[in-house]
Amino acid sequence: MIDCQLHIQQGQFVLDQHFQSDQKVVGLFGASGSGKTTILHSLAGLISPKSGWIKLGGQTWFDSAQKINLSTQQRRVGLVFQDAQLFPHKSVIKNLMFGFNHISPTQRQFKVDEIVELLKLEHLTGRMPIKLSGGEKQRVALGRALLYSPQLLLLDEPLSALDAAHKAEIIPFFQKIKQNLDIPMLYVSHDKAEIEQLTDEIWYL
């Protein structure tokens, strides 16, 4: 399913890793500062590894030997940030529609209503992001990424900014997505229990 060999160099920081998995939902576990976010950003095409390859299913996204390096747009990945990163000048519904509007109707796997219902966002669609709680923001960010119909969903510690109560509130949504939607996911966290609960296989960094 996913196969990557990464050699990344960013200033003093050097990272050399090989990961491979046939599971749908993979966890990436490591302490803070171990390069988890760097790996996600290279999978998303936001940074380019020095050498190696990134393959998903039958596609090659990056291969230094063959000089292949697809742009972020071509890879169509969904990335959910630690702190949501909702567009502060757009209402919830406009945030949700951002990625949806960037793909052609044939690429769309989900309907807007479907995702809004799944993530229980009905009463929030008209609000501005600043009026949302941390958990609500994260649900909107998740919905925004899903509506982009990503080929791979990257979750960068999506629960780490939330308190225990909000975590408990949002975990069922992740489980629902995992069961109901057919999207490969890479879930990054430094919380062992959380990652074991949500993923089928864990990579250690």
Add this chain to the structure above:
Amino acid sequence: MTMLTPEEIDVLKLSCQVAASCLVLSLIPATLVAWVLARKEFWGKSLFETVVFLPLVLPPVVPGYLLLQVFGNRGIIGQYLAPFGLEFAFNWKGAVLASAVMGFPLLVQSIRLAIELVDRRLEMAAKTLGASSFGAFMQVTLPLASSGILVGSILCFCRSLGEFGATITFVGNIANETRTLPLAMYSLMQQPDTETAVWRLIILSLSVAFFALWFAQWFNRYQKNKRGYST
């Protein structure tokens, strides 16, 4: 207060025409330069920056004189433009050019600070949602920097209204052509018994500047409210 005299109306119209043209001319290049300075690292960046901000610290007569040498009818560039009917010396287009050079750094600096304040991860988020680099800039960076762009525009507009040294050096002080508010005041002050007329122009300048700044404040509040910052 009595209504404006026809001469005052002409001066005000010309001043606004010059300032507005200066802003329209500068806005896109300034945004581009501001983005480059805010987001890119390249060899010679500090030199480039110094050149952009130079007019801010030079005596305005210096850029005015240099403009005359370069864009005058026999200037290095001006001599090639003149046959196409594009003349700058001693007409209002030259006044626009002079105030554009002087206002440019103010515009660039405000927009640059505003762009630097936009979280780059929001641009990343836009890109991971299918936007191109340009699309992310237009849909995320620019709207979030809009208050800085407005403040810069007002500063540039007002700088242009107040531009004196570079203008008088480059294009002189010709009624209905290059005589903007400060030049008109200067002319009046050279003549006897013009106190009332000078005061009227001073009040006019104060009003224009006051309303421009007031509008900027209002717009910032409006934007914050729209994003839900205050209840």
